[in-house]
Amino acid sequence: MIPFLRKRMISSAIPLFCVVLGVFFLARMTGNxxxxxxxxxATAEQRAEFSAAQGFDLSIPAxxxxxxVDAAHLDFGTSLRTGQPATEMVLDAFPVTLQLAGVTMxxxxxxxxxxxxxxxxxxxxxxxRIASLLSMTAASIPDFWFAIMGVLVFGVSLGWLPTSGTLxxxxxxVLPVATLLIRPFGVLVQVVRGSMVTALSAPYVKIARSKxxxxxxxxxxxxxxxAVTPVLTVAGDLAVGLVNGAVIVExxxxxxxxxxxxxxxxxxxxxAVLQAAVLLTAVTIFALNILVDVCHALTDPxxxxxxxx
Amino acid sequence: MPREEPTTADTTAGAGxxxxxxxxxxxxxxDTTAAGAPDxxxxxxAADTGxxxxxxxxxSPHRANxxxxxxxxxxxxxAAVVLSLVVLVALFGRxxxxxxxxxxxxxxxxxxxxxxxGVYGLFGTDxxxxxxxxxxxxxAATTLSVAVPAVLCSLLIGSAxxxxxxxxxxxxxxxxxxxxxxILSFPSLLIAxxxxxxxxxxxxNLVLILAVARIPVYxxxxxxxxxxxxxxxxxxxxxxxxxxxxxxxxxxILPIALPxxxxxxxxxxxxxxxxxxxxxxxxxxxxxxxxxxxxxVAQGRQYLQTAWWITVLPGLAIVxxxxxxxxxxxxxxxxxxxxxxxxxxxxxxxxGASAAVPPELIP
Numbered sequence: 053m054i055p056f057l058r059k060r061m062i063s064s065a066i067p068l069f070c071v072v073l074g075v076f077f078l079a080r081m082t083g084n085x086x087x088x089x090x091x092x093x094a095t096a097e098q099r100a101e102f103s104a105a106q107g108f109d110l111s112i113p114a115x116x117x118x119x120x121v122d123a124a125h126l127d128f129g130t131s132l133r134t135g136q137p138a139t140e141m142v143l144d145a146f147p148v149t150l151q152l153a154g155v156t157m158x159x160x161x162x163x164x165x166x167x168x169x170x171x172x173x174x175x176x177x178x179x180x181r182i183a184s185l186l187s188m189t190a191a192s193i194p195d196f197w198f199a200i201m202g203v204l205v206f207g208v209s210l211g212w213l214p215t216s217g218t219l220x221x222x223x224x225x226v227l228p229v230a231t232l233l234i235r236p237f238g239v240l241v242q243v244v245r246g247s248m249v250t251a252l253s254a255p256y257v258k259i260a261r262s263k264x265x266x267x268x269x270x271x272x273x274x275x276x277x278x279a280v281t282p283v284l285t286v287a288g289d290l291a292v293g294l295v296n297g298a299v300i301v302e303x304x305x306x307x308x309x310x311x312x313x314x315x316x317x318x319x320x321x322x323x324a325v326l327q328a329a330v331l332l333t334a335v336t337i338f339a340l341n342i343l344v345d346v347c348h349a350l351t352d353p354x355x356x357x358x359x360x361x
Numbered sequence: 362m363p364r365e366e367p368t369t370a371d372t373t374a375g376a377g378x379x380x381x382x383x384x385x386x387x388x389x390x391x392d393t394t395a396a397g398a399p400d401x402x403x404x405x406x407a408a409d410t411g412x413x414x415x416x417x418x419x420x421s422p423h424r425a426n427x428x429x430x431x432x433x434x435x436x437x438x439x440a441a442v443v444l445s446l447v448v449l450v451a452l453f454g455r456x457x458x459x460x461x462x463x464x465x466x467x468x469x470x471x472x473x474x475x476x477x478x479g480v481y482g483l484f485g486t487d488x489x490x491x492x493x494x495x496x497x498x499x500x501a502a503t504t505l506s507v508a509v510p511a512v513l514c515s516l517l518i519g520s521a522x523x524x525x526x527x528x529x530x531x532x533x534x535x536x537x538x539x540x541x542x543x544i545l546s547f548p549s550l551l552i553a554x555x556x557x558x559x560x561x562x563x564x565x566n567l568v569l570i571l572a573v574a575r576i577p578v579y580x581x582x583x584x585x586x587x588x589x590x591x592x593x594x595x596x597x598x599x600x601x602x603x604x605x606x607x608x609x610x611x612x613x614i615l616p617i618a619l620p621x622x623x624x625x626x627x628x629x630x631x632x633x634x635x636x637x638x639x640x641x642x643x644x645x646x647x648x649x650x651x652x653x654x655x656x657x658v659a660q661g662r663q664y665l666q667t668a669w670w671i672t673v674l675p676g677l678a679i680v681x682x683x684x685x686x687x688x689x690x691x692x693x694x695x696x697x698x699x700x701x702x703x704x705x706x707x708x709x710x711x712x713g714a715s716a717a718v719p720p721e722l723i724p
Binding site: 066067070071078185188191192193194195197201203204208292294296299300303321330333337 | 436539542543545547548549550551554555556557559631635636638639642643644645655658659662666669672673675676679683684686687688
């Protein structure tokens with residue numbers, strides 16, 4: 053397990069480094085980064101002063117070196133909006149998004165395993181066709197529109213749920229989580245169904261049945277364990293995609309998470325914060341990918357053995 | 362009995378089935394194809410003459426067969442009709458409506474949908490009195506003019522790179538896959554957000570970003586197909602005759618990989634459309650005075666309580682288009698897979714009879 057982890061860490065360090073470099077060069081590709089960092093209304097003196105203070109008058113390799121050293125110290129400068137250190141703002145916002153995404157993925161995976169298995173048990177039955185159609189629809193609904201419809205129906209018309217904000221009981225979670233949930237859930241149901249159909253037609257299922265195993269034991273004891281590998285891969289990809297949803301959901305429902313922070317810093321041209329947020333998201337995504345691989349190795353001995361020690 | 366393959370799910374999984382996944386989906390599919398082909402001709406007595414190559418599908422008796430199959434599947438037929446309607450509206454709608462999408466009339470601001478206000482009042486008006494129907498038509502053209510070029514670009518570049526990498530293998534393959542991994546491990550919205558921060562949001566930039574962000578999807582699929590096909594006998598034979606690798610890829614590998622790639626493209630079309638509308642909704646996509654469906658939702662949001670139609674209708678337009686594309690993609694996937702095509706020639710109710718789990722196994 054340890055060599056597996058080490059190998060995986062090293063192979064994901066390279067893309068991560070590419071991202072760090074990418075952010076640096078993107079900031080310099082359009083010319084003077086001072087334009088990016090300072091608000092549009094900054095005067096010429098402010099620009100010169102800022103340029104000297106941030107070391108933008110140095111040569112490009114020297115700037116790159118400074119940037120890398122600062123990034124290694126988690127120092128991404130201060131926000132132009134609030135004057136707070138960018139790292140601090142990002143770390144404050146991060147747990148909110150993580151909670152939201154965690155709850156969503158947990159619900160999506162559990163729900164999809166149940167519904168998908170049920171649909172796959174009798175392919176082309178009524179249950180299967182309803183599940184397929186619903187999951188296809190769920191995967192193709194634009195999440196921002198779904199959120200607004202939720203607000204319109206449950207917040208405005210019926211008045212059951214709050215329309216935005218993070219103050220209150222468990223009911224504040226319903227609409228944001230439901231919005232984030234639809235796409236991963238829809239996609240996962242289809243994946244679970246597909247891979248369960250394959251697993252259920254495998255010889256070992258036939259043997260299990262002929263030995264008199266109950267349907268529940270056949271599905272959850274035999275087939276699901278073997279069908280779970282592609283589900284894990286797709287779930288990992290979908291968890292990465294949750295960042296997309298988080299941006300939307302946090303903007304609509306006013307949650308102070310990292311997605312809202314990113315959009316706010318774009319609209320108010322606060323590059324230091326945007327940069328810190330992007331890099332933190334990148335690190336999280338790479339950690340997540342490693343986690344998915346570890347889960348693969350845990351559920352499938354073939355993956356474990358395939359990695360040379 | 363042909364083995365059941367995961368249909369739509371397989372495509373989704375294909376995007377992620379890479380380094381660590383043990384069972385290679387592509388190889389799996391091919392096995393089934395080979396095994397299922399004789400069954401296909403046996404089960405399908407009507408028109409299938411056994412020429413099951415994708416090239417054969419272009420000949421006219423087969424084309425008729427395709428139409429008939431489409432007619433048999435009600436969901437796919439409806440989806441095809443909806444999609445063609447959207448395309449027609451996008452192509453010719455602007456000629457019909459003229460400048461009505463921008464024409465303001467403050468006297469008739471926020472009129473609800475009604476049958477009494479003529480064609481352009483059918484879906485009501487927005488806060489500036491502009492016809493929502495006209496704006497929907499205008500937005501259809503904008504939305505498709507971003508989504509279609511983006512999908513075509515990523516399909517062409519991604520497939521070419523993927524087939525090339527998969528056919529040659531070795532260092533070229535691993536380099537291409539590394540690059541794909543880096544791009545794909547980023548949420549596309551995040552890439553778009555950062556790039557649109559640096560460059561100004563415009564339709565062209567949107568197309569470029571979406572194309573780059575989706576190239577890895579085709580690259581992975583094409584690579585998997587080519588890597589599996591390169592060791593086939595007919596490729597070996599072509600190589601023995603001294604065929605240059607460019608022609609082998611183009612004439613022997615591409616036709617087999619094409620149906621899969623097109624299915625992926627159809628699914629990806631939904632994804633690109635949704636991303637474009639999300640970006641427009643967030644204010645960093647299509648900019649006014651241009652209008653896209655996502656932007657319309659954003660503009661209607663503040664009048665949600667008084668004028669629901671401004672927000673609901675463009676959202677419905679997005680849902681209808683993307684759901685249709687998904688349904689049609691699932692159908693095309695089944696129709697181009699010789700091992701499964703026979704299912705489509707049966708009436709829907711009878712298809713269940715030969716389900717993936719053989720009936721004798723169901724307790």
